[in-house]
Amino acid sequence: MSTSRRDFLKGAGAAVAAGTGLGVPALGRAQGRPGVPAEPLKIGVLAIRAGIAAPVGTAGLRGTEWWAERVNRAGGILGRPVQLVVEEESNPKDTVERYRKLILQDKVEVVLGGISTGVTLALGPVAEDMGTPWLSWDGTTQKGVEETMPSTKWAFRSVDNEVEAIVAAMLTAKYFKGIKTVAGIGNDYSYGHDCWESYQAVLRRHMPDVKFVLGLFPKLGATDFTSHIASIQQSRADLLMCSFWSGDATIIMKQAAAVGLFKTMKGVFTTAGGVHDSLKKDFTPEGLLLGYNSMYFDDPKGSPLLKQFVREYKAKYNEYPPYECDHAYFCAESYKAGLEKAYAAAGQWPSKTQVVKALEGLEVESLSGKRSWREDHIQMCNFYQGITTHKNAYDFVTIDPLEIVSTKQAMKPSGTRLFDWISSWKT
């Protein structure tokens, strides 16, 4: 039974890959640059399209497909058309198998994608063995990285996921000065617990007198939080910090509104902006702190590239794009820039090692402005958070004022440990 299910998903993946590759034959002739192979450049993509993370996985894939179409319309990379080979990201074991298959059988030159913490931490050591660059969209938390990916040659990791909670704690101190007690809720896995620990550590630095009175961790995928909300009400906390990021963010917002939770307490949703267009005004109040991770679709100072992407995404999918599109676009665009940089230096189609070296420290224009790879292979970007407002043209909340915090401010420097770094702050 699991075989037929997997076959179905693989079939779906093949269909997407074929769809993306439809334009390839027409563009499939290199422009005659010296040392550039004529055949299409195969790029492997790992995307979750099933289960609770499907909305972000699908968004990442859409962002990559949009990038590939643009690149191919412009004549490819160094005249070489790109062809996406899409595989499903699921559990760590199966995803590792598909990752190997992409490299050994499909002969891709790079693998993009990976969202789940469990999967990315399993892929890290494998990427080092396979000797092919892997650029992760998302899904690396501090503890796991320290254990399985302390330093890498081939793996390029996402932003530390706790940054969302760290930025939220900084802004909590700025916007909710009077609070004395805080309750927290997050999913019962590493991300939920790590966010809560990070949030507490940072808020303690800014507001030493704040008490953390309750920490709740329902299991990932739960759809009923009425009892949790009752418990939060009983705690009489001044503020609720929530790190839900999928459909559960919408559910808790709705169930909280039904009992008037945010009439008596403040709310901080570190990354619920990932499902922003489901946070309808009907049940999402103004005055909450809401995080959008690395791209805010409605940024008034957004680049023409962002505006074009949002416009075309909305026209094609009838949705407004979430942040994962930006992580995915950045990975793909930086690989293109890395190839071009390495080619310029080598004078011929570069080796994988040359591409990896070119990527280190590279900065490119992404959907949220300039983004770069730190020398230790970690994404750098800006985080977008702000206070929810109903004053917009949508039926869901947006944020105003908009706060932009860079990873230089909110992510631990290379070679340090997170909580040591937070403890060293002068506030």
Added chain:
Amino acid sequence: MGGIFHAAILFLVAAGLQVIFGVQKIFNLACGSFYALGAYVGISAVQAFIGAGGPPGLFLLPLALAGLLVGLVGVVVERGLLRFVYDRDETFQLLLTFALVLMLEDAIRMTWGTAPQSTAGLYLVYGQVRLLGATVPTYNLVVIGASLAIAAGIGWFLTRTAFGRIVRATAENREMAEALGVNMASVYARVFTLGTALGTLGGALVIPATAAMSEMGIELIVEAFAVVVIGGLGSMRGAFVGALVVGVLRAVAISVYPELEMLLIYLIVIGVLVLRPRGIFGEVAV
């Protein structure tokens, strides 16, 4: 009150599981998937109703109707698949219903996509009431009332109607009922459809308070199993009491010591299995 709302929904799904097991002796692993199907069809029905200009205050009508009608998928499943494995080993029945779980999950994904689906603010249309010092969404009370009415209706149906007596006789002794001229194919099709409709109605009724996600059935089925073990396999009274025990215990655990949320339920399950293997109202040895 949150625990009782959860218990009300849980009762509908567990009752569907019980009625099917009681008569057909099939442990329907797909009951959670029917619940998810009811949720998605309920959302589509409500969106169509509101989109066509229907007054939001009447959203319960299309919701409940959609939940009941999609229960007819039970006829298709029973006549098209299950009837071929009645005489096979129980393992085949479990495999078949598990296959249904996977197929329905993919069917939902293909029809409604992967993004969670929500009914926007309909949950708040009926407002809130103050009850025992707490603010309770009126919709929760409506669902609790509906669930109680359905429990009473099932009790009346089983004890007071001719078909109810046939159902009980079949549950008691299939061969004897068959020898007395009961059309078993018809009974099985109708019972399975009733069990499915209870699950799909549960899914439809819960949806204003939550969001539909393709794996939502998996979450509930684990709790539904706990309900039937505690209440007693095959017993409708057991489904009622078991759902109440699980719903309220879970709420109490979250309030008092959140880490015990699931542990407490399974401690009760283990206790029941050790001390009273048939469950509180069970008539069949587990």
